[in-house]
Amino acid sequence: MNLADPVTEAAPARSRAAIRLPWPALLGSLASDDAQALDAMAQSRSVAEGAQVFSRGEPSQHLIALVDGQAACGWSQPARGLAAERIVHGPAWLLLARPFADNRHGCDAVAQTRLQLAELPVEPLRALLLRRPMLALRFVDALAREVGWLGERMHELMHKDAGARLAAWLCTQLQGRHAQDVLRLAERKRDIASQLGMTPETLSRMMRNLSERGLIAVSGYTVRVLDPGGLQGLAGV
Amino acid sequence: MNLADPVTEAAPARSRAAIRLPWPALLGSLASDDAQALDAMAQSRSVAEGAQVFSRGEPSQHLIALVDGQAACGWSQPARGLAAERIVHGPAWLLLARPFADNRHGCDAVAQTRLQLAELPVEPLRALLLRRPMLALRFVDALAREVGWLGERMHELMHKDAGARLAAWLCTQLQGRHAQDVLRLAERKRDIASQLGMTPETLSRMMRNLSERGLIAVSGYTVRVLDPGGLQGLAGV
DNA sequence: CGCAACATTGAGGGCCCTCAAGAGGTGTGG
DNA sequence: CCACACCTCTTGAGGGCCCTCAATGTTGCG
Numbered sequence A, B: 001m002n003l004a005d006p007v008t009e010a011a012p013a014r015s016r017a018a019i020r021l022p023w024p025a026l027l028g029s030l031a032s033d034d035a036q037a038l039d040a041m042a043q044s045r046s047v048a049e050g051a052q053v054f055s056r057g058e059p060s061q062h063l064i065a066l067v068d069g070q071a072a073c074g075w076s077q078p079a080r081g082l083a084a085e086r087i088v089h090g091p092a093w094l095l096l097a098r099p100f101a102d103n104r105h106g107c108d109a110v111a112q113t114r115l116q117l118a119e120l121p122v123e124p125l126r127a128l129l130l131r132r133p134m135l136a137l138r139f140v141d142a143l144a145r146e147v148g149w150l151g152e153r154m155h156e157l158m159h160k161d162a163g164a165r166l167a168a169w170l171c172t173q174l175q176g177r178h179a180q181d182v183l184r185l186a187e188r189k190r191d192i193a194s195q196l197g198m199t200p201e202t203l204s205r206m207m208r209n210l211s212e213r214g215l216i217a218v219s220g221y222t223v224r225v226l227d228p229g230g231l232q233g234l235a236g237v
Numbered sequence C: 001c002g003c004a005a006c007a008t009t010g011a012g013g014g015c016c017c018t019c020a021a022g023a024g025g026t027g028t029g030g
Numbered sequence D: 001c002c003a004c005a006c007c008t009c010t011t012g013a014g015g016g017c018c019c020t021c022a023a024t025g026t027t028g029c030g
Helices: A023-027 A032-041 A122-131 A133-159 A162-176 A189-195 A200-212 A228-236 B023-027 B032-041 B122-131 B133-159 B162-176 B189-195 B200-212 B228-236
Strands: A014-016 A043-047 A052-054 A062-068 A070-077 A081-089 A092-095 A108-111 A115-121 A182-184 A216-219 A222-225 B014-016 B043-047 B052-054 B062-068 B070-077 B081-089 B092-095 B108-111 B115-121 B182-184 B216-219 B222-225
Touching: A023 A092, A023 A133, A032 A115, A032 A122, A032 A133, A062 A122, A081 A092, A081 A189, A081 B133, A115 A122, A122 A133, A122 B133, A133 A162, A133 B081, A133 B122, A133 B133, A162 A182, A162 A200, A162 A222, A162 A228, A189 A200, A200 A216, B023 B092, B023 B133, B032 B115, B032 B122, B032 B133, B062 B122, B081 B092, B081 B189, B115 B122, B122 B133, B133 B162, B162 B182, B162 B200, B162 B222, B162 B228, B189 B200, B200 B216
Parallel strands: none
Antiparallel strands: A014 A043, A043 A115, A052 A108, A062 A092, A062 A115, A070 A081, A070 A108, A182 A222, A216 A222, B014 B043, B043 B115, B052 B108, B062 B092, B062 B115, B070 B081, B070 B108, B182 B222, B216 B222
């Protein structure tokens, strides 16, 4: 990939992707010709750390796959920074549903590290899906997973207090690491707090609370889970 | 439609749908052969008022379209009734994403009026979508709209206080009725409150608050919007 | 009428936000 | 090397929003 440097380049740099993109992580296992068709359509783009990926209200005509890096989605407010509602670690979809449903972005996205993106223009993609129904089903599944995840988070925001939300979040983080009880936080604590719908101060207090109860042991960005069952219990309410 | 009475019938009554189902409201405009294919696959089912439609943890193998009636989705807790996270008025999808993503229901659903349902078994539907890619695209769009709607609600829960959420809800209700300023609430106020993530008491106080500010005039289940602009302003924060 | 369900209103309190100050870490420049 | 700025996290104090509990008013129904 031969990409212009977006720090010095005003216009966003886009080019054909020469490499194979991580479709399995994005859409599940694909037939090789389906993957090739997507590869051929994808436009590669690089975004510098701290740069805006897209902004609320802008036209939204590309699906965006985050190939590598870490990005935050949320609403940036003047003099407040960006309130992250969602942190995305590549490889994952940074923007999946919005281009299908609406033609405007509904939130802001900022690069927290340097990003490698792959963008799929939605109209050509629609045409491709008409020719390749198996691929369309993969997008249906990916969207359905997104719906399930959002519904889960909404339920937690409505019915669980800050301690329970943190406990639940720690449990899901533990799911990823198989058979490990030590978590290394990949995001700033203020971003974790923001995702969980609380302030950094409250997150700090909740962490201390869980420590004092003997459920976890915190040291900087390392969290050691001492009592997974107890955490599950707290998260369950 | 000749349906058994689910009040006296233990097993859920299912039968082939003899009528044309309201696909335009569910999926947008469809080619007539696509609509016929869905009609042929749909199983009609009737649910009595107050009855459970499905329960958390049960296998979830059918998409469920609510043809007519009103249903509530949420978590029912013993001795507390069902905390409605979402009220669905037919015609609309009662269950769209879950069968694609997961094979278990993630919440409870209860009929608030007598319901007419149309159920689509997900595996045959998948096979149908492989043969009819235009139909698959319609499901992609429907799922994408659901994602957008959930994201919007999550944002409001995280960043808006109770008054702003109520104002925003009233504004969206006004969108439906075109050029009318009188709303007739179709749901119990406790269910409205529950959807908005607040208690009935708080909803009552917020209604009074908006009345005292001269933004709305409330009389029972009738709400007259006096100052749409003011409501928008309150909702916007 | 009596009963049941719902909505309203008030009192009290808890959760969590806001504001402010301090500690620790990191990069820059003198 | 240190001073300084800057960022983040932490901790405390105070207060506001909203939940909980309880009582009352209203509506619909047998």
